[in-house]
Amino acid sequence: MTTANTEPKAHSHGLGQIPVSKLDTHGSHDVNDFPIPNGREEEWRFTPLRRLKGLHDWKGTADGTDETVVDAPEGVTVETVGREDERLGTAGLPVDRVIAQAYSAFEQATVVTVPRSLVSDKPITIDRKGLGGTAFEQLVIDVQPLAEVTVIITNTGSGVRAGSLDVHVGEGAKLNLVSLQEWDSDAVEVSQHNARVGKDASFKSVIITLGGDLVRLSPRVSYTGRGGNAELYGLYFAGDDQHHEHRSLIDHNLSNTRSRVDYKGALSGAGAHTVWIGDVIIGEGTEGTDSYENNRNLQLTDDTRVDSVPNLEIFTGEVQGAGHASASGRLDDIHLFYLRSRGIPEEEARRLIIRGYFLDIVNRIDDQDLRDHVMEKVERKLAAHE
Amino acid sequence: MTKFEIRGLRADVLISEDERQEILKGVDLTINSGETHAIMGPNGSGKSTLAYAVAGHPRYEITDGEVLLDGENVLEMEVDERARAGVFLAMQYPVEVPGVSMSNFLRSSVTSVRGEAPKLRQFSKELQGAMKNLAIDPSFAARGVNEGFSGGEKKRHEILQLELLKPKVAILDETDSGLDVDALKVVSEGINRAQNENDMGVMLITHYTRILEYVKPDHVHVFADGRIAESGGPELAQVLESEGYERFVKVGA
Ligand SMILES: Nc1ncnc2c1ncn2[C@@H]1O[C@H](COP(=O)(O)OP(=O)(O)OP(=O)(O)O)[C@@H](O)[C@H]1O
Ligand SMILES: [Mg+2]
Numbered sequence: 001m002t003t004a005n006t007e008p009k010a011h012s013h014g015l016g017q018i019p020v021s022k023l024d025t026h027g028s029h030d031v032n033d034f035p036i037p038n039g040r041e042e043e044w045r046f047t048p049l050r051r052l053k054g055l056h057d058w059k060g061t062a063d064g065t066d067e068t069v070v071d072a073p074e075g076v077t078v079e080t081v082g083r084e085d086e087r088l089g090t091a092g093l094p095v096d097r098v099i100a101q102a103y104s105a106f107e108q109a110t111v112v113t114v115p116r117s118l119v120s121d122k123p124i125t126i127d128r129k130g131l132g133g134t135a136f137e138q139l140v141i142d143v144q145p146l147a148e149v150t151v152i153i154t155n156t157g158s159g160v161r162a163g164s165l166d167v168h169v170g171e172g173a174k175l176n177l178v179s180l181q182e183w184d185s186d187a188v189e190v191s192q193h194n195a196r197v198g199k200d201a202s203f204k205s206v207i208i209t210l211g212g213d214l215v216r217l218s219p220r221v222s223y224t225g226r227g228g229n230a231e232l233y234g235l236y237f238a239g240d241d242q243h244h245e246h247r248s249l250i251d252h253n254l255s256n257t258r259s260r261v262d263y264k265g266a267l268s269g270a271g272a273h274t275v276w277i278g279d280v281i282i283g284e285g286t287e288g289t290d291s292y293e294n295n296r297n298l299q300l301t302d303d304t305r306v307d308s309v310p311n312l313e314i315f316t317g318e319v320q321g322a323g324h325a326s327a328s329g330r331l332d333d334i335h336l337f338y339l340r341s342r343g344i345p346e347e348e349a350r351r352l353i354i355r356g357y358f359l360d361i362v363n364r365i366d367d368q369d370l371r372d373h374v375m376e377k378v379e380r381k382l383a384a385h386e
Numbered sequence: 387m388t389k390f391e392i393r394g395l396r397a398d399v400l401i402s403e404d405e406r407q408e409i410l411k412g413v414d415l416t417i418n419s420g421e422t423h424a425i426m427g428p429n430g431s432g433k434s435t436l437a438y439a440v441a442g443h444p445r446y447e448i449t450d451g452e453v454l455l456d457g458e459n460v461l462e463m464e465v466d467e468r469a470r471a472g473v474f475l476a477m478q479y480p481v482e483v484p485g486v487s488m489s490n491f492l493r494s495s496v497t498s499v500r501g502e503a504p505k506l507r508q509f510s511k512e513l514q515g516a517m518k519n520l521a522i523d524p525s526f527a528a529r530g531v532n533e534g535f536s537g538g539e540k541k542r543h544e545i546l547q548l549e550l551l552k553p554k555v556a557i558l559d560e561t562d563s564g565l566d567v568d569a570l571k572v573v574s575e576g577i578n579r580a581q582n583e584n585d586m587g588v589m590l591i592t593h594y595t596r597i598l599e600y601v602k603p604d605h606v607h608v609f610a611d612g613r614i615a616e617s618g619g620p621e622l623a624q625v626l627e628s629e630g631y632e633r634f635v636k637v638g639a
Contacts, residue, residue, distance in 0.1 A: 342491070344491075
């Protein structure tokens with residue numbers, strides 16, 4: 001069993017349980033290990049707590065219901081299990097109070113198992129429609145060695161949702177995960193994606209966040225074998241008063257691991273706020289890490305707010321590549337001029353440029369219909385502000 | 387018969403929020419359909435400024451004068467309206483627009499300028515033909531607009547757009563610079579084709595007489611210090627090439 005850098009471990013000079021990295025957060029499954037946040041904490045300072053609908057200070061009973069349809073190719077098992085199931089919570093500890101709250105309170109969980117060597121062209125689709133209320137959830141996706149599969153999670157509807165998605169990508173396995181946040185405009189989602197990427201395994205996550213009142217997603221990756229590759233892509237588009245927050249952490253706890261993080265966002269309309277936190281840790285004693293992270297934001301109107309914070313912490317001299325970039329700005333008026341100088345009306349020119357801006361992220365989705373679907377949603381959001 | 391008139395045009399370059407500088411200091415020029423006017427002049431004299439100001443580039447502001455296309459006030463039109471009215475600018479430094487494919491861009495632009503979407507098959511045939519004429523590899527259609535194109539490749543694509551959009555008047559800003567000898571010929575043929583097909587008026591900004599061997603000017607103008615300093619026939623180009631611009635440049639300017 002390998003120990004991830006983000007879990008407390010005994011330090012050599014006798015200080016006991018102290019984190020190796022500043023980026024470390026004390027993870028725990030127990031909500032009582034986290035004080036109630038006041039909004040000044042590092043991990044909460046960008047999030048409007050009052051819009052969490054009580055998640056950070058939960059006292060009620062979870063009354064939410066979903067209508068969920070799972071479609072899985074033959075050979076894949078989908079189980080509904082209780083709290084006692086040993087496969088739950090094994091890919092990473094909750095790192096904030098809301099996620100721990102969800103772990104402490106959930107009643108049922110779903111476990112999807114893709115057996116060894118199963119290679120499927122047909123994706124596993126999980127369509128979840130929130131029917132209101134508050135619900136705590138746990139989902140496990142276990143892709144066993146040498147299996148290859150795509151999982152597409154589509155979130156729609158209304159409600160307040162919090163929980164974890166635990167992903168295991170076994171040795172030599174390959175998982176493409178697409179998660180669409182197409183919530184109604186009053187929905188709240190706070191969730192953590194934990195992925196453990198095995199030896200020579202490959203994990204690709206494409207997160208598309210377009211809906212909701214507040215969406216806060218924390219994708220986290222660590223490795224269980226050398227040669228693991230993780231790619232995290234994201235597209236978000238915050239309209240009027242929407243808060244979209246993505247906080248990724250890649251823990252290069254083993255040698256010869258690779259990661260790419262590329263998130264692109266757009267903001268349009270009063271009160272639109274996006275947050276991207278990109279943490280990368282290159283662990284002590286490791287070598288041959290190859291890591292790069294990038295975040296871009298396009299502010300389509302003036303009354304929007306962007307926070308973009310890359311953090312890279314390196315604890316070894318033997319790095320193959322490590323870099324980050326972050327840039328936020330307005331639509332380039334010279335790009336617009338060029339297209340318009342060829343007769344293309346302003347609105348259409350804007351649309352072309354914004355499509356182009358998102359294209360490389362959308363192209364990370366393998367399925368053409370799904371790519372078209374995402375582009376269409378993006379254009380609809382654009383149209384709302386023309 | 388089209389008449390393109392620039393009258394007493396003055397324009398500033400907008401340097402920053404509160405800084406600007408006058409570059410065009412009263413430009414007068416009339417181009418009739420079918421005519422080719424070569425504009426030559428020293429670096430920094432304002433030739434590109436003239437081209438950009440006419441096209442409506444956001445970094446320039448016109449302070450006085452007018453630009454008329456068959457009597458219509460071009461300066462009152464939006465940038466895209468100017469193009470649809472028949473004014474085309476081939477830029478000295480064409481802009482890269484990442485992620486927008488050349489083929490999508492060209493189809494949108496042709497649709498806008500012609501006022502209706504061309505039939506897909508017909509358009510792709512037309513595009514392939516036009517690309518072939520300009521010795522552009524078909525693979526460019528799938529690339530981003532000017533994205534990573536070499537200097538010469540960008541210039542060829544400007545002329546490709548010229549040929550597809552069939553404007554009434556074309557301003558070609560140093561389309562010849564950056565072209566190898568073969569490309570210069572191919573591009574010049576493209577300009578001539580567009581002119582013959584459409585009786586287009588041409589304003590050809592250049593530093594070299596070489597292109598003028600292929601694209602024959604009816605008039606040559608010397609552009610210096612923000613205005614036309616002298617005009618003449620094709621022979622003026624030869625004079626400029628051998629004597630330079632010394633006598634047009636103010637001492638100490
Ligand atoms: N942003 C700017 N700040 C200051 N000066 C500027 C700016 N943009 C343009 N200029 C100046 O405007 C003048 C005219 O430039 P322009 O590009 O029109 O010249 P040109 O005649 O096309 O030159 P060339 O032959 O080199 O292409 C130049 O002196 C240039 O330095
Ligand atoms: Mg110039």
